Amino acid sequence: MEQMFITPIKPLNSIGNVGNDKKVTSGQTGSTMFQDIFKEAIQNVKDTDKDLATQEYLLSTGQIDDAHTVPAAAAKAQLSVDLLTVLRNKALESYNEIIRINI
Template sequence: MQQMFITPMVPINSIADIGSEKKVTSGQTGSSMFQDIFKEAIQNVKSTDENLTMQEYLLSTGQIDDAHTVPAAAAKAQLSAELLTALRNKALEAYNEMIRINI
């Protein structure tokens, strides 16, 4: 009988931890973590938009063999923009909620 190995689940502390192996240092403040999340989301929007532009250029000049990469790049660009918008909306909702709290 073969013995199975189960990898334990590791909790995700922030959105920035998804897909990366970098760990948050103990000296990092909450505001810089918050800022890093938005910087990463903005950079993701920029890079996916640049990739979409390049794929569209390659398609229009006939340099691309598989045309399905253009809609895939467009979907990635759209999803990254929607994620950034959702992050912004949630941050504004949280800020407005904190403003309403009576001290």
């Protein structure tokens, strides 16, 4: 009969470690991560908009076989803009909340 091994539970050092094994970031590193999220969202908007323009050009010149790719590219571009808008709104809400904190 095979012996089963039970992996012991590791204690958490802080609540920030839940879900990942990385250290909690703060200071300049946290700022860089926050900035990277927005840079990635902006780049995603640019990429999807460029893809939509390419798909529309191919459709208008008759070089595309399946016309359903254009609405799919439009939906993808709209979703990326919506995501960026939501990120911006949440960042502004968080900033305003921090400003309201009394020290």
